[in-house]
Amino acid sequence: QDVSACLITKTDTNPFFVKMKEGAEAKAAELGVTLKSYAGKVDGDHESQVAAVEACVADGAKGILIAASDTKAIVDSVKAARDAGVLVIALDTPLDPIDSADATFATDNFKAGLLIGQWAKASLGDAAATAKIAMLDLSISQPSVDVLRDQGFLTGMGIDTVDINKWGDETDPRIVGNEVTAGNEEGGLKAMEALLAKDPEINVVYTINEPSAAGAYEALKAAGKESGVLIVSVDGGCPGVADVKDGVIGATSQQYPLLMASLGVEAIAKFAADGTKPAPTEGKDFFDTGVALITDKPAEGVESIDTAKGLELCWG
Amino acid sequence: MASEAKAATSYEDGLKGASDKVAEFHEDTSALKKLQHWLHKTPSAVPLIVLVAALIIFGVVAENFFKAGTLSVILQQIAIVGILGCAQTIVILTAGIDLSVGAIAVFSSVLMGQMTFRYGIPAPASIAIGLALGTAMGAVNGWLIAKMKLPPFIVTLGTWQILLASNFIYSANETIRSSDIEKSAPALRFWGNDVVFFADEAVKNSGVKILYAVFLMIVLVAIMAYVLRSTAWGRYVYATGDDPQAAELAGVPTGKVLIQVYALAGLFCAIAGWVMIGRFGSVSPTASTGQLGNIQSITAVVIGGISLFGGRGSIVGMFFGALIVGVFEMGLRLVGTDPQWTFFLIGALIIFAVAVDQWIRKVAG
Amino acid sequence: MASEAKAATSYEDGLKGASDKVAEFHEDTSALKKLQHWLHKTPSAVPLIVLVAALIIFGVVAENFFKAGTLSVILQQIAIVGILGCAQTIVILTAGIDLSVGAIAVFSSVLMGQMTFRYGIPAPASIAIGLALGTAMGAVNGWLIAKMKLPPFIVTLGTWQILLASNFIYSANETIRSSDIEKSAPALRFWGNDVVFFADEAVKNSGVKILYAVFLMIVLVAIMAYVLRSTAWGRYVYATGDDPQAAELAGVPTGKVLIQVYALAGLFCAIAGWVMIGRFGSVSPTASTGQLGNIQSITAVVIGGISLFGGRGSIVGMFFGALIVGVFEMGLRLVGTDPQWTFFLIGALIIFAVAVDQWIRKVAG
Amino acid sequence: MEPILKGTGLVKRYGRVTALDHCDFDLYPGEILAVIGDNGAGKSTLIKAISGAVTPDEGEILLEGKPIRFANPIEARQAGIETVYQTLAMSPALSIADNLFMGRELRKPGIMGSVFRQLDRPAMEKFAREKLNELGLMTIQNINQAVETLSGGQRQGVAVARAAAFGSKVVIMDEPTAALGVKESRRVLELIQDVKKRGLPIILISHNMPHVFEVADRIHVHRLGKRLCVIDPKKHTMSDAVAYMTGAKVPDEVMA
Amino acid sequence: MEPILKGTGLVKRYGRVTALDHCDFDLYPGEILAVIGDNGAGKSTLIKAISGAVTPDEGEILLEGKPIRFANPIEARQAGIETVYQTLAMSPALSIADNLFMGRELRKPGIMGSVFRQLDRPAMEKFAREKLNELGLMTIQNINQAVETLSGGQRQGVAVARAAAFGSKVVIMDEPTAALGVKESRRVLELIQDVKKRGLPIILISHNMPHVFEVADRIHVHRLGKRLCVIDPKKHTMSDAVAYMTGAKVPDEVMA
């Protein structure tokens, strides 16, 4: 009998979610599930996601996989969907409260940031105390992934985050400035140029994702500063890992969107077949698909894998 | 001299016995001509036709489309755009444009929420404050446009950015949770209540739910249709958009009208902000209406056959325009189109709908 | 009868000896009046004044601002907006608007990249194809506007969505990496090369780098300034924007002019797309220019004093407008404002710059 | 007799052009004052300054002896000065009736009007039809036609009808018959005389000398931005007037 | 003699209004043909149909015996038909010189003109000044003034100068003197006669009977969307003409 499922991602221009969709589609084809995908239009767009949930319910979907743009704001419509008998699985980001969804297959974005922060701190050694840090964030609307990665990084660096629910309020003099990048090369480049004009001595660059890291690198290269600067990032896409290998990026935290997606599709297929709901990872209230730090220059005290392994695991 | 003047116009004697009848031209009264004339006279007819066509097509193509539940979901999905569209319509009728509608809506909803939760003001008072502040934001737009004579596109481009940034700064990007609102300020969620039709008592969740928000949208459209058509103020709005200099010389207080229009638009946006709380349950400063509300409402307005040059079109057309977009989006979702393709097709729809409108008008012309 | 007619106009005898002199009105030639007149005559003067003021203010407020390096970074940051602004200027001079400029630019850059890397076409040929396709996209806009008589806002709103969606679908959201381009298609990155001035041989990375892209932008602005001022075609562009019906009756082939304008705008956008590759190193379908290029270029145009109603303004003003935005963004960053506050202040700047423009014109009027 | 409307030393500059150059001006109660002058002499600018459409840079305007300063045409209208502008000032997309009543719409009696502010369209249409009939604008078929569908002359007729119907102190007409046919012009002249009979003074700008001499009580000759002289149509010939306004002759007396 | 321009059975409907109702029309070489009629009779529509500004719904137009169908005014101009429209057709923000040469700009000689396509502004300005002087539009101070800064009459003068200067087969003028002063009107009439001397036929729409009777060779009386009759100004009085066009009298002969 015909099982239909929905995948709702934050946007469908970010390669992370594009690949998540591809993974889900592959799995769905394998299991004979009809998958329809939806997405928000801009970063932080939960309204399109609400509309998508409503459409899925109207369409009689068995399950919904959702990577929520606003983890609190989506809760009501998720509840409505569950009331209508649809299995809702949060992907990538847990909802708030986390039990709003039937299950969560997520990655820990805070931890992803934390890892690169710790790595940067360890790599710098004593210089960490006098580092000059550029923060290349996502967007001024500060969606949760943006905040978690940023604040995780700062925590890993040992910098006071002031309000952990917000980036940009830090007062540590090591931070040269925050700029938004929209998570693409263009934004990364322009933001880096501006921060370099502000302080040419920058030697650590945090980036929200790998495309913005690539852009930041171009700006550093143009300024002739590419060699002395540590760039750290999050995502673990294949081009990103290749950039780590080429020395463009120092370290990146790899996440596993394909895994989340295929696990999600499997769970829905199972639910449709016998009504069982997936269980969370032991000791956590969600199923953690894991984060791994990828670097070819491992730092003491921070667990990491090298780029060869990273390229095996990367998601597109 | 006057006598000389008389002589110079003596040929006017020929006027004696001049015809006094209204010229009677031959009139073509075939059914086709009558239809064309009606289409010409009724600016909202074309979007209505497109809407019906879209309904039929999706009804055939997408299963699950012609269900009462689906149709009611479409209505609730366009409720906010429809209300923002009321704001956009009156602004565009004055040959203006308001890029800040979405930002005002989101900021107002954040203000209502924060008034209640940060300062502990009772919800109804917070709502009143939010509505007043939204109106004030619109009035500032209007003042800059009417008194400083700045182009509406620029003014609202600026206030859009200003309000959106203020919204993020003020709210600290904090979403107020649905459960908190439910508990302590249900008034904020008023428009999220629903009326259930055709419910089968025995079955849970049966029947068709219509949100209060949907009724509100329809009532607002109806009121504005009346105001624009049947009151002097409505005529002023059209005259101001049509030819502002002429209107001013003819005695329309165009400056005052513009300020009123933008302030009223601000009020509608604030109402939309209130409705957003009801519809989404929570108060989220990152709501995409802040970024996209302007384009969405403009799309509804233009698909509805209202001229961006001002002075022509009807608000009922805007309502159909919003419905067309809603039907398309829902239809494409049900067909299972990829989001990028949906985006593509909505783009094509915009051009197509306006082209059909132009074509019918030309044939009817 | 004719004799009767003669009699009726006999009073015209009074004309004998009528003055043949040009009326000589009293002229106020004070320095102030002359300045006002000059301001009035030179639409790009006001943005120039605002620009100089902004430079001075930030020079005082922000350290590191008045360094050659910072200023050259400002120039390179506005290179793309400046080229898109050329496209936007000619379109807005015809009383149109082009929301698709950014989408055409990004899609063209993706096409150039994919031609080279997916199909193995030599880079120069890929570039030529990309430029031709960009021009074609613009021409389609122009055709819909000129021949189908659809409003430019709608057409380009539609093609914006269509092209952006096509861009994502066609590229499968795949970025072409900078290192690949460097290796096998350096022609794509041509505009990213730079000329170094004042280099101190001994010190690495000393001197001021100016990107080829910056020169290209300046040359394009200069050419278009000449074309708009000193050729018949330039006059047609102004006349079409000023009063299209009058222009048509007066013998301007407005339809042809519109198609040419949008096609040329498409070409400029494609050039901007090529420049983007050089500037960003990589080819990315998600570049923000696709979403924001329209608003950014419109902002430059209006801060530059070009009327959105068409027919008035100069492209040099657009150039200053782009510079003002660039100077503000950089200056605010150096002063250390939070991105949210920068967003806020740019919004305020837009309104302020246009208000100053209006005010000076009014005083000068 | 005191002038009902008086201007002294009016100056209006447009950039480098001085369209009004210390111009004086008087209108007496109940009279028809014609203003004649070359193209570009500044006649329209003069009446725009009086009717609030432009603000003079210098000079003073007195209505019934009291200094006035209109910020916009609405204030002038509220003070009872009704104007037909050369550019006609009509909203093309609105109907004839809407245009006639622009700014002083009639509302339905009773609650529909007072609370719901509903327009009384039937009454407005009836009134509009009457006024247009008075002008003999018989080729207008439909009072709800949009003004943009009217011929040039028909539009002019609507504008004249509006001013004549609503003026209460002064009626100003800037070339009201310029686009009108023989029949329609004659009706406008009759209308002007009707208005005068109602006791209202009229300012009439016209290039049609026979018409001016036929209806005017006094003729203000405008030249190079100022009043050159005022002549009495009964004492001067049209030929004289033409000679004065074109500079062919210099008047020896200054006032009529 | 064959008519140079001939229309038969022309029909143009605007929605429910039939502005041209099976109208016929002839213009003979070298003549001045006046078209007179009530406001809204369809005169402007007739000449718009001839000059390509509107496309007639039915009927045929022949230029020098060959059927023509202009899609737009540019084609008509290329065929040598130059028109002064009642709405003047000028770009307000552009200068007088730019407007005069719109669509047929002069380019600099040599490489600047052929390759860089630079306009020859000095030549254009000189020519423009000459043409305006011929019309006696002396109150225009600056040929580079924007048209929007001109008075109504001055604009009309510029439009007339343009048509007279560039017409090569037929010149059409829709109420060219409506906004003009006595002096300027006289100049336009002289100009019309000059154009006629150059051998060009002219169509003149005017409500000014003395002027029409003074210059016209034949008078086309338009009524209710069609040609009522053509009269000879030497054989008919102005009073007759007025009577025919207003429907006060019915003409007994049909052609002049």
Ligand SMILES: Nc1ncnc2c1ncn2[C@@H]1O[C@H](COP(=O)(O)OP(=O)(O)OP(=O)(O)O)[C@@H](O)[C@H]1O
């Ligand atoms: N907005 C304006 N900007 C600049 N100059 C103007 C403007 N309006 C009028 N002028 C100039 O002022 C002078 C007087 O113009 P005005 O319209 O008052 O003349 P007029 O006497 O009414 O002429 P006409 O009989 O042709 O209507 C003219 O030289 C005209 O060029």
Ligand SMILES: Nc1ncnc2c1ncn2[C@@H]1O[C@H](COP(=O)(O)OP(=O)(O)OP(=O)(O)O)[C@@H](O)[C@H]1O
């Ligand atoms: N665009 C239009 N739409 C609808 N009706 C129109 C349009 N243009 C003209 N008409 C109608 O066509 C008829 C003829 O108009 P036209 O302008 O040809 O008259 P005319 O003889 O030139 O009058 P006038 O002497 O006043 O200029 C009028 O009844 C007018 O209302």
Ligand SMILES: [Mg+2]
């Ligand atoms: Mg005038």
Ligand SMILES: [Mg+2]
């Ligand atoms: Mg006419």
